[in-house]
Amino acid sequence: MxxxxxxxxxxxxxxxxxxxxxxxxxxxxxxxxxxxxxxxxxxxxxxxxxxxxxxxxxxxxxxxxxxxxxxxxxxxxxxxxxxxxxxxxxxxxxxxxxxxxxxxxxxxxxxxxxxxxxxxMLKGLTVQYLIRQTYAIGEGDTILFHAAAGGVGSIACQWAHALGAHVIGTVSNEDKASIAQRNGAWMTIDYTRESVPERVLELTDGAGVPVVYDSVGKDTWSDSLACLSKRGLMVSFGNASGPVEGVNLVELNKGGSLFVTRPSLGGYAxxxxxxxxxxxxxxxxxxxxxxxxxxxxxxxxxxxxxxxxxxxxxxxxxxxxxxx
CATH class of the missing domain: 3.90.180.10 (Medium-chain alcohol dehydrogenases, catalytic domain)
Structure with a gap:
């Protein structure tokens, strides 16, 4: 038995x-x-x-x-x-x-x-398809990664840093900010005290980021879109706060011809x-x-x-x- x-x-x-x-x-x-x-x-x-x-x-x-x-x-x-x-x-x-x-x-x-x-395994392969396939990040890219101190986020910060990217990571407290920074995050944003879109625009001189990796879902959807540069890619790959519902395609147009994808490990492997x-x-x-x-x-x-x-x-x- x-x-x-x-x-x-x-x-x-x-x-x-x-x-x-x-x-x-x-x-x-x-x-x-x-x-x-x-x-x-x-x-x-x-x-x-x-x-x-x-x-x-x-x-x-x-x-x-x-x-x-x-x-x-x-x-x-x-x-x-x-x-x-x-x-x-x-x-x-x-x-x-x-x-x-x-x-x-x-x-x-x-x-x-x-x-x-x-x-x-699952987190690492998730990061692999996210940063190597869904949006292949490279030297000098600045990206936003939600939950940067979590299991997927910790791997993503390290791997993206090794590829020469600048990771802006969202966290919920100072301890998690320290973890993300030790893992290679360039900057962190405490979403409990700061406006994520405002801070991202400050850090990118108003340009926004070309890609947002969002595993949180419902609670961060609008803010994530607001962080993107023109023709940026919203990668929604999780539902920690609940599933995203009622997506309005007009928002993508107003945000600057934005793209959205909902990938999964099964869709890549x-x-x-x-x-x-x-x-x-x-x-x-x-x-x-x-x-x-x-x-x-x-x-x-x-x-x-x-x-x-x-x-x-x-x-x-x-x-x-x-x-x-």
Missing amino acids: ARQIQFAQTGGPEVLEVADVTPRDPGPGEIRIANRAVGLNFIDIYIRSGLYPANLPSGLGTEGAGVVDAVGDGVDDFAEGDRVAYAQGPLGAYADFITMDAEKAIALPEAIDFETAAGG DTRERFEMMCDDFFAVLESGEVKINIGQRFGLEEAGKAQEALANRETTGSTILTL
Whole structure:
């Protein structure tokens, strides 16, 4: 028997329960992974709350790292004992074991430990498509990144800095400002005390920024648009404050022929070839030391609800993981 976090109805953290389950044997093309660490992400909260639908009862979590425990027929790329990581597994990563399509796993370099992989895979691949594909930032670019001290933001500040960009990061207090600055942010804006658009325009001599990366959603939508330069790109990639609704295209015209995109990891890592390319890019900056994964919080598997509550209340910094 093994432990798995499950929920039979949507709601708050209290709906999460620890269940004893029998790990499923891998079928053709599948592997079973003995998790060593599991990553927490806002999408897990969206699924638990019902914002993103799931077939109930359901497991939770899609990201982790561990050791291959069993291999199904037709799997040639992995063997028992291999170190692996994954970011797009089936719901059920909050568990001692997970069985999944081998195509969704990636071999983990020896230089990268399990906690780093579990705390960084989904966030790191998210940053990869955001700053390397959705809008390929370069030397001298000035960008705005919301929640700059969070898990995704911490990686983005480091990686963008390594690429020569100037990151303006939004934060909620001085401690988070210090974290963002240590990670390479050029400037920070405390959105609880300052007007983000006004400060961005001050920092850019009235020009605005060519791209805004916004994982907050509803609460920051209008301010984010107001920070863009003409023909700027609004990258809305999360709903921490709720989904953006009632988008008025006239606003984009008035703002200066603005562009908007709502990307996702699944939309970019949609083939094995692209997934491997993105992992190679992310692993390279980890191994070079240009990007470090800050594990700000560790919780036991049974504390999954408590961990999600801290994440939802913006009480966390860096990445949050469940340890097994």
